[in-house]
Amino acid sequence: MKGTAIILLVLGTPLVQAATPGEILASYRAEATRVSPGYRPSVAQGAHLYGRQFGVSEKMPACSGCHTARPSQPGRHVVTDKAIKPLAPTANAERFTDPAKVEKWFRRNCTEVVGRECSAAEKADFMTFVMEGR
Amino acid sequence: MHKILVWDWPVRIGHWMLVGAFALAWLSSESEAWRLVHACAGGTMAGVVIFRLFWGVVGTRHARFASFVRGPGAALAYVRGLATDSPPHVVGHNPAGGWAILALLGLTLLSAASGWFVYQDAGGTWAEDLHEGLSSMLLGMVLLHVAGVLLGSLAHRENLVHAMFSGFKQGPAHAAIATARPLPVLVLLGCAVLCAWWFAQ
Numbered sequence: 001m002k003g004t005a006i007i008l009l010v011l012g013t014p015l016v017q018a019a020t021p022g023e024i025l026a027s028y029r030a031e032a033t034r035v036s037p038g039y040r041p042s043v044a045q046g047a048h049l050y051g052r053q054f055g056v057s058e059k060m061p062a063c064s065g066c067h068t069a070r071p072s073q074p075g076r077h078v079v080t081d082k083a084i085k086p087l088a089p090t091a092n093a094e095r096f097t098d099p100a101k102v103e104k105w106f107r108r109n110c111t112e113v114v115g116r117e118c119s120a121a122e123k124a125d126f127m128t129f130v131m132e133g134r
Numbered sequence: 135m136h137k138i139l140v141w142d143w144p145v146r147i148g149h150w151m152l153v154g155a156f157a158l159a160w161l162s163s164e165s166e167a168w169r170l171v172h173a174c175a176g177g178t179m180a181g182v183v184i185f186r187l188f189w190g191v192v193g194t195r196h197a198r199f200a201s202f203v204r205g206p207g208a209a210l211a212y213v214r215g216l217a218t219d220s221p222p223h224v225v226g227h228n229p230a231g232g233w234a235i236l237a238l239l240g241l242t243l244l245s246a247a248s249g250w251f252v253y254q255d256a257g258g259t260w261a262e263d264l265h266e267g268l269s270s271m272l273l274g275m276v277l278l279h280v281a282g283v284l285l286g287s288l289a290h291r292e293n294l295v296h297a298m299f300s301g302f303k304q305g306p307a308h309a310a311i312a313t314a315r316p317l318p319v320l321v322l323l324g325c326a327v328l329c330a331w332w333f334a335q
Contacts, residue, residue, distance in 0.1 A: 059167045066166075080170050080334075082255065094258070101259055108164055 021089045021096035025127045031120035039121055046129025049122055056115035063113060063126075071130040090133030138310035140225055141301040142194040144318045148182045149298055151326060152242070155179045156276065163269070170334055173253050177333025180246035181326035183239050189318070194311040196226030203236065204229040221289040225305040228286065234279045241272040250333055 025041070032039045051069065055061045059079055066084055067075040072091040075084035086092040096102055110118035118126070159175035162168035190199040208229040215222045222228075227235055248265040251257035257264070287294045290304075297303045301314055 057167050077166070077169065079167060080173070080253075082253070085255075098259060101262075109166070111164070112166055 019097060019099055021127065021131055024096050024099055024102055025124055025131065027099070028120045028124040028127065032124050035120065039124075041121075041124040041128040043125075043129050043132060045122075046125035046127070049118075049126050050129055054114050057112050060113050063109070070134055072133050087130050088133040089131055096127065096131075135304045136307050136310075137302050138225070138305045138307060139301050139314060140196050140303040140305065140309070140311065141298060142197060142311060142313075142315040142318075143301075144185070144189050144193065144315060144322050145197050146298055146301055147319050148186055148189075148322055151182050151322075152179055152238075155182070156242075156272070159269075160273065169253075173249070173333045174330040176246045176249045177330035178326045179242050180250075180333065181329030182322065183242045183246075184329065185322045185325040186239060189322075193318075194313075194315055195309075196311065202227035202229075202232040204232055206233075209233050216285060216289045223290055223304075225303060225309040231279075231282060231286070234275065234282060237275050238272070238279060241268060241275055245269045245272050246333075253333065 029039070029041055032041075050063045050067075050071070052063075053061045060066065065078050067087050071087040074086050076082070077084055085094070087095055089095045089097075106118055106123055110116065110122075155175040155178040159172055159179065162172040162175065165172070189197055195201055209232070210230075212222055212224070212229045245265065245268040248257070248261055248268055251261040252265050283294050286292075292304055294303075
């Protein structure tokens, strides 16, 4: 019974949390502005973050390693060689529509590639760049 | 009461393979660099469980489902009995432990299956969330299983963890299994390797 309840809860979660990329970006922007009032999301900062060779993980030094230099293009996992759907919402409408999922993957991938969790400002910059659909 | 052989080789090797693979899967669960290892660990677990289902029908006496799957009433009576001065002693899996085994096997299969869908990018967020939920439930079941083993060890003053290494437990001579069946371990390993390979495709 408890198991069933947990599964139902898990299955119901994505339906409840649907959002648009713009709404998710706005919430990161608002959070970043609380920390530093003059903050404005920057495509250039996002592009820099996206392409930067952090070198923290030997196999996964940069976002662009798996997601390619262009977020609108399909990527390839450097370890498993599995295809990765494009990050850009213009090329893949499923991207950035579930705040919990966005937060989960920022946490996982920032921890591994950047070596720490990303700030709200970094997330907003990253999203601003990716949403350009280059 | 004598020191008798209870757990055959496939049961023991399979058990510790599950322990190792689950630990590896848990430790690698948050990492993309370890994603291939994670999938192989999950495949190994699926392979061991598939073999165990088959071994539960054709294996040695105490490995067979028919010898340890009891109703919920028997399990409750056993747990209540642990608190008394003369706790009921069972040579193989006790009735409560039997339910833990079934839950562990079932959750492992479901967790591995949902993980396969995630790895194939076939189930979307749905499969991701299901896989995380099932794996957390499996971890909870493992902790409950370990707690039960420690409780049983104390109640019977018998090291049940050691028994899962050596295969020997205390019991009447007639309850012993005749041989430890080393050869089917090759089938177990083949099954695990095949599943690990298949999961990584």
